[in-house]
Amino acid sequence: MALTAVPSDNGAVAAPSRTGSSTGVGLGPARALARRAFRDARIRTISFGFLFAAIAYIQPVGYRDAYPTLSSRLAFAHSFADNKAIRLFYGVPHNLLTVSGYTAWRVGGTLAIFAAVFGLLAAVRALRTEEDTGRMELVLAGSVGRGTAYLSAMAAIAAGVLILGLAEFAGLVLAGLPAGGSAELALATASVVPVFVGVGAVASQLASTRRMALELGGAAVGLFLALRVIADTSASAGWLRWATPLGWAEEVRPFTGADPIVLALPAAATVLLLMLASRIAAGRDIGTGVLPARESAEPHLGLLSSPTLQALRSERGSLIVWLSSIGAFAYITGVIAKSTSTAGISKSLRHEVAKLGTGSIVTPTGYLAFVFIFFILAVSLFVCAQIAAARHEEADERLETLLSLPVSRRGWLGGRLVLAVGGAGAISLTAGLLTWAGAKSGGVSISLAGMLEAGLNCLPVALMFLGIAALAYAIVPRASAGLSYGLVTVAFLWDLFGSLLSLPKWLVEATPFAHVGLVPAQPFRAGATVIMLAIAAISALAAVWLFERRDLTGP
């Protein structure tokens, strides 16, 4: 997943403390800090809360609508029970004959990953970013001790976890599922968050910068996800599920013979990780990490001759992370493509499966084409991250330093856009190439040209989002990162759920994802591509024109 695509937090403005009068009691400052941290995270918490509620509501409703009868569900279960490709995304289903069993599988499997990302982001934001910016130093210079500051940050995150759990529970109950099982499922999902808060807390102690902490934590999320994928897709490695917090959430088995005792595992892991983090925190200097940050270096004078090359220099680390994680994911996807088969699946059922937003995934080719929907999403998030990085340069006022030199605004923003297009192209081709290589080694015969075409087919949508993100950056710089990430996410979920809810066609097709021909299973759609590229070009030009005419905007 797109772990480096972190929407930047806003709301860093200090709010007046209303607890100043009770500082003598000791709980006053702690409460003020916790409230501050909660406010800082409110946009992320609300967005994730909506996401949790929406997915929890839409999946059961859609399933009940698409598979009203037991026989249709039997057929569905038959085709899916052993489909490793599907398990890659959603984990192992335990009972697909009931709406609740299906929900436990689809909602639980997906939201566990989101929960992990949420926990990591929350912890790194509350701990490492606060130190990175020097705000923690200010707090600790007052009457607040380290332990209090740490606990306040954790209390704020705990409130966020509660909101996510309640949002999921509400979504499930509104969709007509029994309250008991809904509570189990919400609890299973929410239990993932604290574990990754612990992971993020430890990463924040080890790393000396926010970026390094996110990379360490992101690597941990990736590792645990990989373990779950291996456990869920290979018959002999099922025990591995016990080695990953994402697997524990599955093993709770809500609705299908719940085993709440499993929740002791995340609880214990959370306590251990948080104690470890607090131990390290107590013994180190504020503003540093355990892993050494290199303070001096021999000069490397490459990639410094223009602002664009220098931007490439500072972005190359994250570009490598993008390329390698997308590449690894593409390769695994390719390898397991063979396990999809059409045996015993009727044509009408295949149509029904397509309605679930999963395309015609019952053939290897169809499945591979379907997976590219996720690559389109990833590349779109990548371009948003590039615009966010440009905005970051401006918010940190380094852009002021650049533009006081003989550097034109057009050249600077244009260079940033070229960089984003180049990165998006590289990621798309990597996805195509490694999917092909994986499929080849898994024994599926598929043409290289076809998969490269599928890779390049990610670009029109992504470039359109790049143009729109650039336009948002030119018009509303402070809100641009949130807007563009939000737009991509909504457009993607729209496509996934639009058809499921039997909305009118024009409404379903309001998202660009609905207009992509899923190469190689479907024909390439030239018309839609031309329109998307035209929107991309016009928005990018407008963005440059508008950017040349506005004031530089600080944080």
Added chain:
Amino acid sequence: MKPAIRTEGLSKRYGSTLALDGLDLSVGEGEVYGYLGPNGSGKTTTIRLLLGLHRPSGGRAELFGVDAWTDPVAAHRRVAYVAGEPFLWPALTSAETFEFLTRLHGGTDVSYREQLVQRFQLDTSKKIRALSKGSRQKVQLIAALATRAELLLLDEPTSGLDPLMEVAFRDCIEEAKGRGQTVFLSSHILSEVEALCDRVGILREGKLVDEGTLQELRHLAVQTVEVTFVGQVPELPPLAGVHVQSAGPNALRFEVSGSVGPLIAALAEHPVMTLSSREPSLEEIFLHHYDGSDGRAER
């Protein structure tokens, strides 16, 4: 010859706040101009407009006859800028930062830069993120001075520097002046401006309230005259523009705006033992403009 800096009715409005109100400024080539004002009076806004980073709400700004907003790149070729806060790239070392800024600006005198690095005692192998604020300020300052640009735009350049480095900075500005470079020094460190600048402008709430050479400003501002008398302090008639204070059992202190002639004439009739007169310091001139008002409101 075009002036290095010229503004005509330059104004900037942020929302409902008028940050700069009809500024008319002209700084000739080779001049060292001190730009004074408290926090929030519009100094940084002026510089952002001069650099074309913000768009004027009214009027225009020119550097060497080139419009700062419509053609910033051409204007910047002849300018080097030092910001009040050093905003640099944390992952680059100082040496890499110099290389980057040199590539972007061009025209850097590398041997002079080496000399400046020595003078400011900077370790160029350290990454920017590992440097203190003062050291990061040195990086900016060295990069700007080494370009030998015709115009140096300096926005509170010595904030964060220790007194030794401030001396080094003053030497550099004297050298720049000797080479005929124009310097626009925005500051609220009055001793620095007093020591370096040919001409001074005082900004208050977005308006230029006073401008001139130090001599001219002194002429217009309050002079302090201290007089001791033989025996008792005499009764003096009230004089326009003269403020009297007691300064001891038989001494008076006069603060005089404008000419001291009428005061001397009045004193001539009394037994004066000593008379001393002191020119106002820049600080006194400055405070005079802010006397009795809250000029420190943030914009």
